[in-house]
């Protein structure tokens with residue numbers, strides 16, 4: 002129970018999801034066995050649907066881990082698409098590269114190794130979508146550059162924004178998580194009220210915020 006949805010709802014929705022292709026399933030099993038936090042399958046299903054509706058062709062991702070979300074998004078976007086993804090943990094970087102190669106997506110997904118705080122300022126371009134899925138306490142560090150890098154009508158996706166329900170109520174906040182929770186609340190207030198963004202916070206998975214850049 003992650004304090005966001007009832008277990009029976011998650012279980013029911015999970016059972017309705019299409020069976021993942023064998024390699025995607027292998028990645029999910031690896032992540033579970035080795036405690037690697039990856040985007041939940043029902044969240045991946047929602048996000049790939051939105052990427053298809055939006056006709057996204059290029060994504061900037063912060064937080065690659067084993068490459069699961071990048072591979073799932075890349076397959077959803079199809080030909081002529083590109084993902085730039087940032088990861089600071091060298092072990093994750095080599096696992097991600099291996100998995101991307103096994104998926105035959107080396108020409109579509111580029112992994113940049115390092116702290117996103119250092120790499121972000123050096124990135125140029127115009128992205129259809131930016132996916133923030135790294136250290137939860139640091140999303141504010143990426144928002145102003147993200148706004149510059151997003152195209153008009155581009156999509157900003159922020160994952161884990163309800164953080165096991167703690168962000169929504171003090172009653173659930175663990176003492177050692179107070180700083181992260183305070184930072185995430187500040188971030189959600191910022192993206193909910195920013196004049197350039199139209200934001201919706203969705204209680205699915207660990208909480209996902211979807212924001213469209215209006216101008």
Ligand SMILES: C[S@@+](CC[C@H](N)C(=O)[O-])C[C@H]1O[C@@H](n2cnc3c(N)ncnc32)[C@H](O)[C@@H]1O
Pocket residue numbers: 038039040063064065066067068069070071087088089090093115116117118134135136139
């Ligand atoms: C939740 S996991 C990413 C999961 C991945 N997006 C997926 O769904 O398959 C977060 C990853 O972000 C990385 N990370 C956290 N903070 C970071 C930072 N400041 N810069 C770069 N990587 C970071 C962690 O090492 C971790 O592998």
